[in-house]
Amino acid sequence: MPQNSGTHRPIAVQDSALTLHGEPTAMYGGAVHYWRLERDRWAPILDSVRAMGFTMISIYIPWEVHEISKGRFDFGEINPSNDIDAFLTLCEEKGFSIVVRPGPQINSELTWFGYPKRILANERLHARSAQGSKVILTQVPKPIPALNYASEEFLDETALWFDAICAILAKHAYPHGGIVAAQVDNEMAYFFNVNAYAADYSDESIAGYREFLATKHGGLAGINAAYGTEHADLASVEPPRRFEGTTYTQIPWYADWSEYRERYLITAMDRLAGMMRERGLGGIALFHNYPHPLGPGGAASGFTTPFNLMELEDKLDFVGFDIYARKELYAHVKTVVSYVVGTSRYPYIPEFIAGVWPWYLNPGDLSDEEFVTKAALMHGIRGFSRYMLVERDRWLDSPIRRDGRERADKVGVFGKVNTLLDEAEYLRFGREAEVLLLANREYDRLEATSVLISFPGDFLETPSGFSEYAGALTISEDALGFDQPVQLLKGTWFGAFSAALAGSGYGSVLSDTALRPERWAGRKVVVVSTLDYLDAGLQASLVAFAEAGGTVVMGPKAPTLDSVMRPCTVLADALAGATVSAQGARVAAVGSGRLVLVSELAQVAAVLAEVGEAAGLTRVTVNDPGLDVTVHGAGDDPTAKLVFVANPTAVPIAAVVEVGGRLGAVRELWDGRDVTTDGTAIAETLAPYSIHIYRCTVTA
């Protein structure tokens, strides 16, 4: 368990902030790779970083670079640039807080992804595909095999590295030094082999799978009951290796494999975090960065399975997703940030766009970085680490060149962001979102395992040509005995709810059904796709939310089965006395709240508008559907607002925005302009791909 509450650690996560001795600290930082820099460059480069207004340095620490031979390490005795102890001391002297990322995997565009070559050469440590093959990530400059994180031998090898590096890091851990947080591994996702049948079918993983099933279902009898099987012993229970489903009674078997793949990653990180705590890092925050879902493309379910942010935060202090995107992918940035904000106890972006990974096709530039930065702030991130602040081999176009010279335009924008965050008192504010949209993880698990072809992860566009993530292009269309295929329909409905909310003017954030119901508190409306089956506990929780005064919007069906396909009509029963609303939804009063079932896609937007009005939600109105708006409120002053207005389109928009109250003083913070209004609306033209940030006084 993370020691993030109820302990005496000086570091904690409270109210969406990292606190040191109870005081929130701003985590606006960036990555500097000490071992890639001449040692005499360290100090002036850190000075440049400080001059941009960054207060934190994020440091990858490469096992690959430091290990000379098994159990022997160079920490500056051979190569002065490898003196991590000295670099940490220098960061402290310059007043930075520090985040360390010692792996064991760090990628960092290193030849061996951060591991010593001998680790990758050891076939006993390799993950296995459903076909029994190796699992290879095609990356530059060397393809590498995915490793088996269920292997005790791998963890023993990692322990040797942690013994050496943690001894140094512990000396610098807060309050003795500047290290406030450490990342556990990096972008753990089966080395980007997220496809359900890509990994890991190693013997150790299969054993873990059976253990997981026994725990989940209460032993072999429970497994047989859930699957309708007659296994004589646990060892005869095999995972699915390809999708061959023909009936819905098989869904639990497939979905459990998806769930286990989430658990595999969580278990591995829990073990690694425990090893770090045992070696002196128990007093600082431990966190993880899941990879940016679907690379810079984005998709409806890329943020759920095999990732499980909510359950990983049972083990670590906080978990984020990395973000790299072009400005044209605003929807992707919005989705990822909204999900992290709606789910994580500390919405921090561990890797946040700065410069270019050379193998991205059509790489972006400073205009993308500025727009994506504002978009992420708009949707509510609370901290970030720029990757990379300092350019080097295999990374382009950072604000500081590897020889220490600055790119003036980039330094200007990055510094301006940091100044704005301070002057706007950004952390004093928080997203106002009365609506919570839940992605349905159960259906996402089915989608993941109904994929017809197991495309491997790939950095370089080898012949696979398709996303490794399951999607409409590659999943089965078999209805499995239902009237329509859940694995396809769920995306359609999630998309419809998401689009309708975006156009509704109501503040909303995103999470998924793994988010515990107590975390729904504070939201007035919960929206979730519901089809033929749904976990019995979740059905009960939705009813309970309504009974307590909330509104649940669901659809298109009231489930009649639970997650193991037994009859379960908790929601259907609660809807028994429903009446039909003006917009065609079935509405049932439950306790002091309501259940609302919308059955037709064409009705979704109108029903959500109807629900919002009935629930008394605050609404922002815009004159152009191309615009997007978020409002951030200050808890200590109900009249103080930050209003972000985005034009994520390629054409200018003459915007008129009403924020649901009487406007007083309005100032656009990026350009430092006072804005004259008529007292009800902000009316300004937004250039293509631009975001205005207004500090407003709003009264009812």
Add this chain to the structure above:
Amino acid sequence: MADIDVDQWRNAQALLLRSAKGARRLVVIHEAGRVLKFRHTHGQEVTGRVDTVTDPHGLARELFDANDGVVDFVVIMERRAVDAYFAQVQDAWDIDADLDVFVQGTYAALDAYSDGIVTYPGTARDTLGLQWRIGASLEDVNAAARAFVAPGTTAILGVHDGTSLWTSLVLDLDEEWKVTSITTADPSLVDIHGSRPEVTDRLVAWVEGTGKHVSLAVVADRAAADELLAARGPAKAAAFRSLLTQGQLSVGRAPEALRVD
């Protein structure tokens, strides 16, 4: 890969690479002939839906013709063949093999699954993934490097657009003609504005000012670059000479074989 100018890098990608990922594809997935997926990558309506696949090559051609203008190519994949293909290429991994060798192997292996992974127009090997748009095979490129670049030296290849350099690659080669460093002209260190011959001369002087020896430096106009890349086989050499004669290429350094008096 260091000190690369991102604008020139983006332009180089656009000039030299073609990605199948963005292509409009009609995707057919089948299992032993039974069609499980028949879908356009961009969700567009397509005609010619079938439930079974008996002749994947003929079907791919028919579907492409039936959906002219809607698809860039058709891909027909048999599930077990694709699984076997990926298992084969992944098990071929060798920790000491160069990336190029591994990646080339992933493309070459498609030939063994010519009925299971079918594209039209073009073979899977020449259609899927990331393809070079250089009108030459790997063997041709290697032969040209050995013919025109001295071992252990640097080659500069550039494209000029109007009054400034549009893209460039500065490649260091070792004694075996293996590329050891990739970069571009750094606009903060060398002036890339001016006429093509002026910029070419500056690039050579800038690189050689760092202690390297440039044995090949060729900068073409945009149109000339397109023409040169599009030419194939013997026509490429002819195109080079023609463009050089017409003054659409600037040669800062070149072996005797490339000179035009």
